[in-house]
Amino acid sequence: MNRPGIIDRRGHPIKTANLPRLAAPAVGGVLLWLLAAWPAAAQVFNVDTNRSSITISGSILGYSFAQQGPGSLTANYSGSIQTTQTPGTMQFTGQSAIQALNSGSWEPKSDGTTGSEPANYGAQASAGFATAKAALRNIQLLLTSPAVTVVNGQFDSSSLVVGFPTNATSSLAYNVSGLFSQSGAKPLSGYATNNVTTLATLVTAGNQQTLTIPVDATFVFTLVTANDTSIELKGQLVAVSASAAAPTIGSLAVQNQTVTLQWQGAPGHSYQVQSSADLALWQTNALNVTSSTSDYAWTGPVSGPKQFFRLAQ
CATH class of the missing domain: 2.40.160 (Porin)
Incomplete structure (x- = not known):
């Protein structure tokens, strides 16, 4: 499983050396965390x-x-x-x-x-x-x-x-x-x-x-x-x-209040993109994101001062 990538809403990277795993940044930002098999x-x-x-x-x-x-x-x-x-x-x-x-x-x-x-x-x-x-x-x-x-x-x-x-x-x-x-x-x-x-x-x-x-x-x-x-x-x-191999995160970018996630996975697989403001309540942003190649991408709006994203298979 990959470490999360954290950037602020202007697209600038935030240092994560002092952040515990899955912790929210101290300033407004976007956290992408990859879960290969959540929810069930x-x-x-x-x-x-x-x-x-x-x-x-x-x-x-x-x-x-x-x-x-x-x-x-x-x-x-x-x-x-x-x-x-x-x-x-x-x-x-x-x-x-x-x-x-x-x-x-x-x-x-x-x-x-x-x-x-x-x-x-x-x-x-x-x-x-x-x-x-x-x-x-x-x-x-x-x-x-x-x-x-x-x-x-x-x-x-x-x-x-x-x-x-x-x-x-x-x-x-x-x-x-x-x-x-x-x-x-x-x-x-x-x-x-x-x-x-x-x-x-x-x-x-x-x-x-x-x-x-x-x-x-x-x-x-x-x-x-x-x-x-x-x-x-x-x-x-x-x-x-x-069993499908866990996806690999490629990149995360924010521009004009829009976040773009890119990752690699088995061709023809379906993923969900989910987001949360507090790591407790999650909403589904996209269902059945698929690709005929190993490259996957999703683009959607940023909402709130901070936001967490994850992928689900």
Whole structure:
């Protein structure tokens, strides 16, 4: 991050040797301070399918289930995870689209009738007098959380809530045969706390960030009688995002009550220009300042005896 450049309203530089960082000059002037990620900047992480998998366990109609076939209880995941970040914090916005991939063709069909179709998961349970089979399809998850503190690239993943989006088509189809018969399909909904003690990690290498989240969430559903089915999702999600490099300040100039800011950043990126008279209340002077090259500029009026400017991504 660059030191601020301070000039008075006539365009003359002000010496800053005795000024603390972010302090206002003693005389009327303009302070430009660059914040690469303020306010909270939205960032999308793409789920790494090869490193993201979740295994299910639990019970169907009160009986513990097992796999229908090799690998039927484990699925890989794709999609995206949306977060907002500020220096030292991360928040999961609930706008994720984390989708399970099919692990095979499992029973029953999507409407609960006999037969197999491609599914994310396939489970079966036997009680001696009856056999139940279940298939989970179109599983889509979201992650939501308050702002969590990130320390040394780690944060408390138990602060996350795992849920099924209300607009998703996630479903559980089931078919019971034997002493009694029952079949059907149920949309999956609800939220569960991420019941883990392992810390999640956020690792930055160059311009790339890698997010690793342990997952352990249990959902309870009603198929025939109240709360007769439970499913625990356990595994990890790994997602990668290319983070934009912080912009570099080029110059600051004031002429005829007009301030011009110039900086360098990644081509095609969007910045906000914000200003404040007291470093407490900020207003947005410009939205979506962009450039097809690495050179950016913004020009606007100076107001008040002193003014602070900053860039936000």
